[in-house]
Amino acid sequence: MKKVAIIGGGLGGLSSAITLANKGFHVELFEKNQHFGGKLMPIQLSDYSFDFGPNTITMPSVFKRVIEQTGSRSEDYFEMIKLDNHTRNIFPDGTQFDFSSNQQVMLSQLQELDPTGAGNYHSFLKEITRLFKLSEQYFLPRTFRSWRDYVSPSLGAAMLRVRPLQTLDSFFQSYFSNPRIIEAYNRYATYIGSSPFQAPATFAMIAYLEMVEGVYYVKGGNVKIAESFASLAMKLGVGLHSESEVKRVLVSGKKATGIELQSGEKVMADYVIMNADLLKAYPELVPEKERPSFKNEKVDKLEPSISAFVVMVGINKRFPQLKHHTVYFSDDYRQEFNDIFIHKTYSDKPTIYICNSSHTDPDRSPKGDNLFILVNAPALPLDGNLQIDPVAYKELIFETLSSRGLDLTDHIVEEKIITPSDIASQFGAYRGALYGVSANRKKDAFLRPQNTSKDIKHLFFVGGSTHPGGGSPMVTISGLNVAHAIIELEQ
Numbered sequence: 001m002k003k004v005a006i007i008g009g010g011l012g013g014l015s016s017a018i019t020l021a022n023k024g025f026h027v028e029l030f031e032k033n034q035h036f037g038g039k040l041m042p043i044q045l046s047d048y049s050f051d052f053g054p055n056t057i058t059m060p061s062v063f064k065r066v067i068e069q070t071g072s073r074s075e076d077y078f079e080m081i082k083l084d085n086h087t088r089n090i091f092p093d094g095t096q097f098d099f100s101s102n103q104q105v106m107l108s109q110l111q112e113l114d115p116t117g118a119g120n121y122h123s124f125l126k127e128i129t130r131l132f133k134l135s136e137q138y139f140l141p142r143t144f145r146s147w148r149d150y151v152s153p154s155l156g157a158a159m160l161r162v163r164p165l166q167t168l169d170s171f172f173q174s175y176f177s178n179p180r181i182i183e184a185y186n187r188y189a190t191y192i193g194s195s196p197f198q199a200p201a202t203f204a205m206i207a208y209l210e211m212v213e214g215v216y217y218v219k220g221g222n223v224k225i226a227e228s229f230a231s232l233a234m235k236l237g238v239g240l241h242s243e244s245e246v247k248r249v250l251v252s253g254k255k256a257t258g259i260e261l262q263s264g265e266k267v268m269a270d271y272v273i274m275n276a277d278l279l280k281a282y283p284e285l286v287p288e289k290e291r292p293s294f295k296n297e298k299v300d301k302l303e304p305s306i307s308a309f310v311v312m313v314g315i316n317k318r319f320p321q322l323k324h325h326t327v328y329f330s331d332d333y334r335q336e337f338n339d340i341f342i343h344k345t346y347s348d349k350p351t352i353y354i355c356n357s358s359h360t361d362p363d364r365s366p367k368g369d370n371l372f373i374l375v376n377a378p379a380l381p382l383d384g385n386l387q388i389d390p391v392a393y394k395e396l397i398f399e400t401l402s403s404r405g406l407d408l409t410d411h412i413v414e415e416k417i418i419t420p421s422d423i424a425s426q427f428g429a430y431r432g433a434l435y436g437v438s439a440n441r442k443k444d445a446f447l448r449p450q451n452t453s454k455d456i457k458h459l460f461f462v463g464g465s466t467h468p469g470g471g472s473p474m475v476t477i478s479g480l481n482v483a484h485a486i487i488e489l490e491q
C-alpha cells in the first residue's frame with residue numbers, strides 16, 4: 001500500500017486525504033493546530049459561536065463531492081442552506097442594494113437604481129456564465145504540474161476567451177452605470193484578495209457563483225464542513241495528527257521520501273502533499289539548495305493577496321438591519337484599494353463586511369447576534385511588523401458603524417480581535433495573506449505556483465497558494481485534483 005504524508009489539515013489537505021484513503025492509500029496527515037480545517041476555524045466566546053474564515057460559501061457541490069465520492073451521503077454530514085437575498089450592500093448615501101440569485105429581485109432593484117444595468121442584466125448573466133463555464137472546463141479540474149500544462153493549445157485558446165486583458169472594474173462598468181452598483185460588484189475582487197482596478201475580468205466568474213448559483217450557509221456553522229471532512233477521513237483510516245508541526249520535508253535523490261516533525265519523529269512516505277501555505281512552508285521546510293526553481297528571492301517578489309483585520313463580537317440583542325451578510329461601503333472605494341495595495345497601509349475609511357450567521361441560525365448565539373466583522377487589510381510587510389494599533393483600529397470601525405446607524409458599543413458582551421499577524425502565525429499564512437498570491441498582475445493571476453515541485457519528485461502542493469486558487473471551494477478542488485494526479489501515477 002502506497003503511503004502519503006500530508007502537511008496541514010486545511011480543506012485542501014483534508015480533501016486530498018479523503019480521496020486518497022478512499023482509493024486504498026495509507027494516509028497520515030499532520031496539522032500544527034489543535035483543530036482541523038485550517039482557516040475555517042471554530043471560535044467560541046461564551047454563548048457565541050463563530051466561523052473564522054469562510055463565512056460566504058459558494059459551490060456547495062464541491063464540498064458534497066468530497067463526501068459523495070466515497071459512497072457516503074453528504075446529507076448525513078451537513079445541511080447546506082441556500083440564502084435568499086444573501087448580501088445587503090449599504091452605501092454612505094443610504095442606498096441599499098441586495099444581492100440575490102433570484103433574477104426578479106435583482107431586476108426590480110436595478111430598474112430603480114440603475115436602469116442601464118437592468119437593461120443589460122440578462123446579457124451580464126450570460127457573459128458571467130460563459131466565463132465560469134470556460135474556467136470550469138479548462139482551469140478548475142486540472143493540476144498544473146509542468147510548463148507543458150500551460151502551453152496546451154486548448155488552454156491557450158481558452159485563456160484568450162476569458163477577458164484576461166480587461167480589468168474587473170472596466171468589465172462591470174460595461175454593464176452598469178450607477179457607481180454604487182459597480183462598487184458592489186467590484187468587491188468580488190476581494191474574494192481573491194485583489195483589487196478590481198487591477199485584477200483581470202476573468203474573475204467576474206465569481207459573480208456567476210453568487211448571482212446564478214447562490215450563496216450557502218451550513219446549518220450549525222460552516223465549520224461543519226471541516227468537521228465532516230475530518231470525521232470521514234478518520235472513518236477511512238487516515239491518521240489525523242493534531243498539534244503535530246512538520247519541521248522539514250525529507251528529500252533523497254531529488255525525491256520526497258517523508259517528513260520530520262518538530263518532535264524529531266520521522267515519517268517515511270512515497271508522496272508528500274504540502275497543504276501548508278507553500279509560499280511560507282516550502283522555503284521553511286525544504287533547504288534552498290534543494291529547490292533551485294523556487295528561490296527565496298522569487299517568493300519575495302510575489303505580491304501577496306490582501307489580509308484581514310477581524311473583530312468578532314457577541315451582542316446582547318438582535319439588530320434587524322443586519323442580514324446574514326451586510327457590507328457597509330466606504331465613500332471612496334478606489335482610495336481603499338490604493339491604501340492597501342499601493343501605500344500598503346490600513347484605510348482610515350474602510351468598507352466593513354459583517355457576517356451575522358445568527359440571522360439564519362439563531363441557535364449559534366441564542367442571546368443576541370454573533371457578528372464577524374471584517375475589514376480588508378494589507379498583507380504584512382516583508383519584515384513582518386504589524387503597522388497598526390489593533391484597539392484603535394477596532395474603535396475606528398465601531399465609530400464608522402455608529403455613524404451609519406449601527407451602534408454596537410453598548411451591546412457588546414464578548415469580543416475578540418484577529419489581526420494579519422495572528423493569521424500569519426496561527427495558520428502559517430505567508431505575510432498573513434488570505435489567498436496566497438494576489439491576482440493583480442496578469443502573470444500572477446494565470447501562473448500561480450504549480451501543484452508539484454519542479455525540483456523534487458513526489459512533492460505536491462494543494463491549497464490557496466497554488467492552482468486553482470484561494471477560497472474554500474477552490475482549495476477543496478485543488479485537494480481533489482492533486483489526489484487524482486497521484487492516483488493516476490499509480491495506475
Ligand SMILES: Cc1cc2nc3c(=O)[nH]c(=O)nc-3n(C[C@H](O)[C@H](O)[C@H](O)COP(=O)(O)OP(=O)(O)OC[C@H]3O[C@@H](n4cnc5c(N)ncnc54)[C@H](O)[C@@H]3O)c2cc1C
Pocket residue numbers: 007008009010011012013030031032033037038039040052053054055056057058244245246247275276277281308310374423426427428434435462463464465470471472473475
Ligand atoms: C478572515 C478570512 C475570511 C475568509 N473568507 C472566506 C469566505 O468568505 N469564503 C471562502 O470561500 N473563503 C474565505 N477565506 C479563504 C479560505 O479560508 C481559504 O482559502 C481556505 O480555507 C484555505 O484552505 P487551505 O487548505 O489552502 O489552507 P489552510 O486553511 O491555511 O490550511 C493549511 C493548514 O496547514 C497548517 N500548517 C502550516 N504549517 C504547518 C506545518 N509546518 N506543519 C503542520 N501543519 C502546518 C496550518 O495550521 C493550516 O491548518 C477566508 C479566509 C480568511 C482568513
